[in-house]
Amino acid sequence: MWKKAICILLVLLMNTGVVMPVFGLDLPAVPVIDAGHGGEDGGAVSSDGTAESGINLAIARKLERILFFLGYETVMTRRDENAVYDASAVTLREKKVSDLKNRVALVNGTARGLLISIHQNSLPSHPRVHGAQVFYNGVDDASGVALTVQDALNCAINGSNEKSVAPTGSGIYLMKESQRPGILVECGFMSNEEECRKLKDEAYQLRLAAAIAAGVSSYTAQQSARSAVNEE
Ligand SMILES: [Zn+2]
Numbered sequence: 001m002w003k004k005a006i007c008i009l010l011v012l013l014m015n016t017g018v019v020m021p022v023f024g025l026d027l028p029a030v031p032v033i034d035a036g037h038g039g040e041d042g043g044a045v046s047s048d049g050t051a052e053s054g055i056n057l058a059i060a061r062k063l064e065r066i067l068f069f070l071g072y073e074t075v076m077t078r079r080d081e082n083a084v085y086d087a088s089a090v091t092l093r094e095k096k097v098s099d100l101k102n103r104v105a106l107v108n109g110t111a112r113g114l115l116i117s118i119h120q121n122s123l124p125s126h127p128r129v130h131g132a133q134v135f136y137n138g139v140d141d142a143s144g145v146a147l148t149v150q151d152a153l154n155c156a157i158n159g160s161n162e163k164s165v166a167p168t169g170s171g172i173y174l175m176k177e178s179q180r181p182g183i184l185v186e187c188g189f190m191s192n193e194e195e196c197r198k199l200k201d202e203a204y205q206l207r208l209a210a211a212i213a214a215g216v217s218s219y220t221a222q223q224s225a226r227s228a229v230n231e232e
Helices: 002-016 052-069 092-108 142-158 173-177 193-199 202-231
Strands: 030-035 113-121 133-136 182-189
Touching: 030 052, 030 092, 052 113, 052 202, 092 113, 092 173, 113 173, 113 202, 133 142, 142 182, 142 202, 173 182, 182 193, 182 202, 193 202
Parallel strands: 030 113, 113 182
Antiparallel strands: 133 182
8 A cells, every 4th residue: 555655656756846855864844744623523524424534634644654754753633533622621612722722732842843734625605616725824934835735736636727825814723823834735625526535535545645745845855955055
């Protein structure tokens, strides 16, 4: 299975013309992979009853494995279906607040952290809308990371349906409160029947994870090359 992931990643890296990851390089970023939602909060739900939270987790875990293979130290905000709220949280509201605060604390407590939040989109009023889009917060060069990840997703996933990066603005708590550069990847639309079917498919999830990893490694390789030049 993971051999297949590696092949897809390498093919992607070659096809997109991005910089190859360099083993042994002092990689500057520690990706904090956030599978959005969890527990009672399933996030967006498709017409067949599939919850976004499980798809987010499946892609996040694949991304973790690929980044590990590429030599990154990673952090996960959650590793299972459960949310990450404190035991003292009782009401749904309290659980949601506690969950988000804990995620923010984990991101902000990670030195050289780079937040990669995985979500699925939904727009039931426009069921034909589809594709993967990257959003970024206002910290450091988050927009630069978003651009390389979006390029990889446009190449591997979107085809002629190219999308552009956009700022997350102030509406998304985790992105707003993160003191680390952060991107939020909306991998696809649960409201598009065909895309929803793909999003549940392991091979497609792997393709998404490989594209995100290719974008991240491209960006950090560029950063490493830049700092090497500056040191000379
Ligand atoms: Zn979501």
